Amino acid sequence: MEKNWPLWEIFVRSKNGLEHRHFGSLHAADAEMALENARDVYTRRSEGVSIWVVESKNITASNPENNGEMFEPAQDKIYRHPTFYTLPDEIKHM
Amino acid sequence: MSEAQLKNTGAERSRSLEEIFEQRIVNDEKIEPKDWMPEKYRKTHIRQISQHAHSEIVGMLPEGNWITRAPSLRRKVALLAKVQDEAGHGLYLYSACETLGVSRDELYDQLHSGKAKYSSIFNYPTITWADMGAIGWLVDGAAIINQVPLCNTSYGPYARAMIRVCKEESFHQRQGFEIMMSLCNGTEVQKQMAQDALNRWWWPSLMMLGPTDDVSVHTAQSMKWKLKRKTNDELRQQFIDQTVPQADILGLTVPDPDLKWNEETGHYDFGEIDWEEFWQVVKGHGPCNKERMNDRVGAWERGTWVRDAAMAHAEKQQIKKENQAKAV
Numbered sequence: 001m002e003k004n005w006p007l008w009e010i011f012v013r014s015k016n017g018l019e020h021r022h023f024g025s026l027h028a029a030d031a032e033m034a035l036e037n038a039r040d041v042y043t044r045r046s047e048g049v050s051i052w053v054v055e056s057k058n059i060t061a062s063n064p065e066n067n068g069e070m071f072e073p074a075q076d077k078i079y080r081h082p083t084f085y086t087l088p089d090e091i092k093h094m
Numbered sequence: 095m096s097e098a099q100l101k102n103t104g105a106e107r108s109r110s111l112e113e114i115f116e117q118r119i120v121n122d123e124k125i126e127p128k129d130w131m132p133e134k135y136r137k138t139h140i141r142q143i144s145q146h147a148h149s150e151i152v153g154m155l156p157e158g159n160w161i162t163r164a165p166s167l168r169r170k171v172a173l174l175a176k177v178q179d180e181a182g183h184g185l186y187l188y189s190a191c192e193t194l195g196v197s198r199d200e201l202y203d204q205l206h207s208g209k210a211k212y213s214s215i216f217n218y219p220t221i222t223w224a225d226m227g228a229i230g231w232l233v234d235g236a237a238i239i240n241q242v243p244l245c246n247t248s249y250g251p252y253a254r255a256m257i258r259v260c261k262e263e264s265f266h267q268r269q270g271f272e273i274m275m276s277l278c279n280g281t282e283v284q285k286q287m288a289q290d291a292l293n294r295w296w297w298p299s300l301m302m303l304g305p306t307d308d309v310s311v312h313t314a315q316s317m318k319w320k321l322k323r324k325t326n327d328e329l330r331q332q333f334i335d336q337t338v339p340q341a342d343i344l345g346l347t348v349p350d351p352d353l354k355w356n357e358e359t360g361h362y363d364f365g366e367i368d369w370e371e372f373w374q375v376v377k378g379h380g381p382c383n384k385e386r387m388n389d390r391v392g393a394w395e396r397g398t399w400v401r402d403a404a405m406a407h408a409e410k411q412q413i414k415k416e417n418q419a420k421a422v
Contacts, residue, residue, distance in 0.1 A: 003405045004199055007192070024255070025189045027198060029401075030408035041182050044175075045262070064129050 007056040008034040010041075012048035020052050031055075119319060124250040127193035135319060138312070139249055140194050141210075142321060147187035148205045148212035150180045155386050156220040157229065165223060172269045173226060179266065183259045190251035206391045214372065215302045217380030224277055224284075224291035230270015232292075232299040232337065238263050239333050240303065243323035271340065278344045285345075292341065293349045300364075301372040303330040334362050 005027040011020035023042045028034035034053040042048065062070055078084050087094060111130055118125065125131055154177045161177065164170035188198055204210035215233055220226070241263065244256040277288040304310060304326035316322035324332075334353075341348050352365030374380065 003402070004197070005401065005405060024186055025192070026185060029404035030411065033404065033408075040178075041185050044178070044182060061128065064126070 005029050008038075008053045009056050009059060010034075010038045011052040011054070012038075012042055013050040014048055016049060020050065023047075025056060028053075116318075119248045123248075124253065125248050126250045134315075136194050138315065138319070138321065139252065140191055140196050142316075143187055143191040143194075143249075143252055144196070144201050144204065145211055145213075147184045147191060147201070148210055149216065150184035150187060151205075152212045152216045152386055152390060154180045154184075155389050156216055156218070156382075157226060159220050160223060160226050163223070164226075169226075169273070176230070176266050176269065179262050183255075183262070186255040186258055187252075190249075190255040193251045202394065206387070206394065208378070208387065211376065213302060214375040214380060215298050217375050217383045217386060218294070218298055219382050222287050222291060224274070224287040225295070227270050227273030227277060227288065228291035228295040230266050230268075231274050231340070232270075232295050233302065234263060234266040234270060235337060236299045236302045236333050238267060239329050239336075244321075246320065246323065248320040274344055274346075278346065288344065289346050292346050296349050297367065297371075298375075300330055300333070300367055301369075303333060305369070305372070306367075331361055334364055338362055 006029075007025055008028055008031075009025050010023045012023045013020045023038075026034065026037050026041055028037050031053055034055075035051055038051050038053055043051070074080075112132055115125075115131060115135075125135075157173060157177050157180075161170065161173055164173050188201060191201060192198060201210070205212070220229070238260065241256055241260055245253055245260055247253045247256065274288050274291075277284040307313060307325045307327045310326055313322060313325055317325075338348055338353065350365045352363065354363055356363045375383070378384075
């Protein structure tokens with residue numbers, strides 16, 4: 001009985017100065033192979049200068065069903081945005 | 095939160111999950127893997143995305159046949175890169191499909207057992223080098239027409255995979271057209287070879303865009319979910335309208351005596367498609383169905399020991415690392 005290669009999530013930095021971004025996933029036996037495969041699958045046309053691989057099982061994700069509790073508390077805190085504060089038009093540079 | 099917003103949220107909660115879901119799609123919101131979705135949406139997407147992935151993987155076989163026989167190094171590196179892209183496209187799509195809760199193994203199983211379909215065009219043989227040109231020009235051309243609207247489809251991982259696929263696909267069509275152009279500007283025999291390839295690939299390419307609207311069973315639902323933005327007949331017409339002038343530039347004749355420009359509709363009228371042939375190929379009776387599946391299943395089975403060895407090596411390394419950590 002063969003064991004399946006685990007799934008890895010691939011993050012690629014397209015150029016220095018930008019963050020690593022999730023590009024997709026792939027199967028590989030270990031981290032080293034995941035890096036090599038990610039190079040071939042996701043950067044065939046110079047799309048990256050750096051790759052991170054993380055085994056998918058190590059990612060903990062929030063559940064969209066709990067989005068209410070999770071994210072709604074931020075919605076009524078409009079005082080966190082600059083537009084909440086009214087200033088006279090003649091004020092500049094603020 | 096304003097009073098109006100509060101009211102809105104309350105009303106939304108009272109609606110059924112399915113209505114909210116359909117509304118999200120109408121609003122052009124994307125659906126992501128962990129979001130609630132109707133079972134039928136999940137199943138339909140697994141079917142379509144996996145068929146698409148299988149087509150990329152099986153699509154490598156007819157072209158792989160010509161890599162070692164390419165007429166020049168330039169053609170060889172291009173074809174090799176194209177086939178490698180197709181492997182990549184298959185992998186993007188399998189990954190997108192797996193986010194719907196189906197495993198890669200199940201997907202391969204469905205392909206290898208014949209339960210899942212792939213594009214029937216790949217069950218035709220590639221008997222001359224001109225077929226590499228015709229496939230790039232026509233088959234990839236039809237694929238692009240099918241795929242571009244999918245960049246906006248409602249399921250996030252599928253849409254993202256399609257954006258990447260479409261970006262890479264245009265080189266495939268251009269390299270195919272360039273092969274056709276070289277042959278058409280070559281000797282008389284070379285030009286005939288190009289014409290012969292067009293004769294054989296034209297009709298299967300038209301069939302590739304799917305059954306006519308009146309018999310296509312999935313169209314209505316797929317349009318609603320934005321899995322389809324145009325009907326099969328619309329896509330086919332678009333393909334014909336843009337391809338016929340390209341054949342004219344090559345100086346080749348499209349093998350359809352009924353093909354002619356219709357001034358009134360602003361489209362080409364075209365002849366009857368042999369749907370009997372299409373269904374025969376779909377049902378497994380095309381010229382190469384058996385050969386393709388034998389090649390694919392054979393490659394998978396012959397690779398088993400390699401996959402097992404890689405896994406055993408990875409496990410050994412892991413244990414070694416853990417023991418070293420303990421020793422310190």
